[in-house]
Amino acid sequence: MNPLAQELNHVLEQKAPSVYRSLSTMGKDLFFPKGILAQSQEAKAKGHKFNATLGIATEEGHPMYLPSIQKFIPDLDPKDVYSYAPAAGKPELRKAWHEKMFLDNPSLKGRTISQPIVTCGITHGLSLIGDLFLDPGDSVILPDKFWGNYKLIYTTRYQSGILTYPLFSNEGHFDLEGFKDHLSRTGKKQKKLVILMNFPNNPTGYTPLPHEAEGIRDILVEQAKKGNDIILVTDDAYFNLFFKDSIKESLFAYTTGLHENILTVKLDGATKEDYVWGFRVGFITFGLGDESQADAVYPALEKKVLGAIRSKLSNAPHLSQTLVLKALESPNYQQERQNKYETLKKRALKVMGVSQREKYQSAWSVYPFNSGYFMCLQLKKVNAEKARQHLLNQYGVGIISVDDTDVRIAFSCVEENQVEELFDIIYQGIMDLS
Ligand SMILES: Cc1ncc(COP(=O)(O)O)c(C=O)c1O
Numbered sequence: 165m166n167p168l169a170q171e172l173n174h175v176l177e178q179k180a181p182s183v184y185r186s187l188s189t190m191g192k193d194l195f196f197p198k199g200i201l202a203q204s205q206e207a208k209a210k211g212h213k214f215n216a217t218l219g220i221a222t223e224e225g226h227p228m229y230l231p232s233i234q235k236f237i238p239d240l241d242p243k244d245v246y247s248y249a250p251a252a253g254k255p256e257l258r259k260a261w262h263e264k265m266f267l268d269n270p271s272l273k274g275r276t277i278s279q280p281i282v283t284c285g286i287t288h289g290l291s292l293i294g295d296l297f298l299d300p301g302d303s304v305i306l307p308d309k310f311w312g313n314y315k316l317i318y319t320t321r322y323q324s325g326i327l328t329y330p331l332f333s334n335e336g337h338f339d340l341e342g343f344k345d346h347l348s349r350t351g352k353k354q355k356k357l358v359i360l361m362n363f364p365n366n367p368t369g370y371t372p373l374p375h376e377a378e379g380i381r382d383i384l385v386e387q388a389k390k391g392n393d394i395i396l397v398t399d400d401a402y403f404n405l406f407f408k409d410s411i412k413e414s415l416f417a418y419t420t421g422l423h424e425n426i427l428t429v430k431l432d433g434a435t436k437e438d439y440v441w442g443f444r445v446g447f448i449t450f451g452l453g454d455e456s457q458a459d460a461v462y463p464a465l466e467k468k469v470l471g472a473i474r475s476k477l478s479n480a481p482h483l484s485q486t487l488v489l490k491a492l493e494s495p496n497y498q499q500e501r502q503n504k505y506e507t508l509k510k511r512a513l514k515v516m517g518v519s520q521r522e523k524y525q526s527a528w529s530v531y532p533f534n535s536g537y538f539m540c541l542q543l544k545k546v547n548a549e550k551a552r553q554h555l556l557n558q559y560g561v562g563i564i565s566v567d568d569t570d571v572r573i574a575f576s577c578v579e580e581n582q583v584e585e586l587f588d589i590i591y592q593g594i595m596d597l598s
Contacts (some may be wrong), residue, residue: 168195168467175464179457182393182425183465186356191296194471196251220247240486249482251470253282253447257485260492261447265430268404269417276455277420277430278462280447281469284480286401287313289431289448294322295472297358297395305350305359307331307343309531309540309566311366311399331368336532338376344383351392359384361415362399364406364536367564367572369512371410371535381418388425388453400432404505407512408534420451427452434488436537439504443484508537508576514583515539515575524587527594537576541590542569545598555593561586 165173173192176184200219207217221228227246237245252258261280266272283289290313298304300323306314308328318324329346333339351357361380363371372380388394398416406412416430433446450465452458473479491497512533519530519539528541543551548565555561564572571590578586 165193166195168197169193169471171195172464172467175460179460179464180424180427180452180454182453183427183461186297186358186393186395186427187468188295188297188299188302190299190472191468194295194468194475196467196470196474218247237483240483244486245483247482249282249479249485251474251479252466253280253480254482254485254489257282257445257489257492258447260489262449264492265414265432265449269413271413271417272420275417275421275451276458278450278458278466280430280449281466281473282480282485283431283433283446283448283473284477285435285444286399286431286433286446287317288444288477288480289433289446290314290317290397290399291321292448292469292472293358293360293395293397293429293431294318294324296468297356298322298324300324302356302358303327303350303354305329305346305357307361307365309365309368309570310360311362312566314360331365331370332532338370338372338380340376340379340383343380344386347383347387347392351387351390355391356393356395357387358395358397360397360399362401363410363415364402364534366402366536367538367540367566367570368531369533369536369539370531371406372415373409374411377411377415377418380415381422384419384426385423388423392425394426395429396426397429397431400430401436402536403432403437404501405508405512405537406535407509410534416449416451420453421455422453424454434491438488438491438501440484440488443488444481445484445488507580511575511578511580511583512539514580515573515578515587518583518587521587524591527591527598531570538572538574540566540570540572543571543594546594550597551590551594554597555590558596559589559593561589561593563590 172195204217207215226242229242229246258279303325304318305327309331315326319326327350330339330342384394384396396419398414400414403414414430416428420428428451430449435441435446448469450462452461528543531540533539548569548571552563552565552571555563566572
């Protein structure tokens with residue numbers, strides 16, 4: 165093993181033994197080399213005559229560029245566009261996102277969390293979790309309704325298993341009992357518990373109510389006290405789109421700084437929150453259970469993440485980081501974000517009213533939803549995939565079939581005044597088949 169990796173492992177073993185125990189084989193091996201990047205940093209600071217270290221081409225003191233590209237972004241300084249961003253991301257962006265997390269999550273006040281590291285979208289953050297914590301044969305604990313890509317990431321790429329607990333109780337709320345029971349049973353069989361929570365949830369659009377979030381927190385602490393090493397990952401892709409009675413903060417804010425056996429990892433990003441899906445700007449942030457060790461542990465974890473990034477993507481795109489930073493710094497940012505929120509909220513409330521109408525009750529029941537981009541219907545009479553195909557072929561209406569009974573509807577891309585027609589057509593399609 166590289167001596168730099170050994171050094172990091174030593175820090176983690178001493179200062180955060182639970183985190184050290186949870187690392188995968190790759191997680192233990194990872195380190196950030198001191199090679200070209202470190203030498204370039206030194207040259208940047210001291211190489212005042214010539215700096216012949218950079219892996220880019222320069223002229224007249226700035227990165228070379230093609231005018232046919234620059235003409236579309238005339239207001240941006242070429243140095244903020246064309247050169248590589250650091251492996252951890254633009255420092256100003258990391259700082260701005262850190263501040264934003266505290267602004268958006270008042271419960272974080274007083275907590276010591278790591279600096280966010282820029283990822284290439286949240287999907288990349290999800291795979292960093294695999295790099296750091298999952299060996300073949302390990303498992304990820306999820307509710308029984310989850311984003312399909314988790315399966316590809318964790319079972320196919322990382323050769324880990326997926327274990328599920330019921331998301332909803334019979335009363336249509338987060339199934340605290342089911343979650344507790346699942347953790348307790350699984351915790352007896354394996355010491356490490358990698359738990360992934362995604363709220364607002366894809367596909368259902370559910371986010372726990374405040375007392376449910378507190379219940380989740382208490383269950384995690386109880387399990388940690390039993391001796392399990394817990395990695396709690398929050399996938400906050402649809403953060404901020406809370407439309408009703410749910411918590412309005414990330415579950416990360418409820419669960420960090422709780423117990424030395426719980427490491428909380430927040431995955432979030434501008435991709436969905438700031439409506440820049442193709443920009444691929446995400447973040448990974450750590451929250452230690454024992455914050456007194458933050459000064460030693462966060463840099464060690466950061467170096468492991470940087471090793472994972474450097475060895476796979478090298479770094480995330482600079483142009484989109486610059487644009488997201490500009491947005492965060494804009495005095496109009498909050499208002500613009502609020503405007504989009506209001507538009508999506510109106511659609512969500514409309515869908516809540518329309519989808520539950522009496523006339524549809526023979527065709528489907530509606531899963532609870534209060535947030536996000538999506539909602540799900542459980543079809544009573546017809547197979548979900550058959551319904552999907554029929555709706556597409558006969559009516560030109562596209563929805564997603566999630567399994568045999570459930571379909572997912574993305575109200576994020578249906579205008580408010582189209583909602584009634586959409587549900588009428590879905591109903592008609594189901595009636596045709598039943
Ligand atoms: C739950 C969830 N997480 C992550 C992602 C992907 O986010 P990103 O585009 O930032 O990779 C999606 C996208 O559909 C998602 O639904």
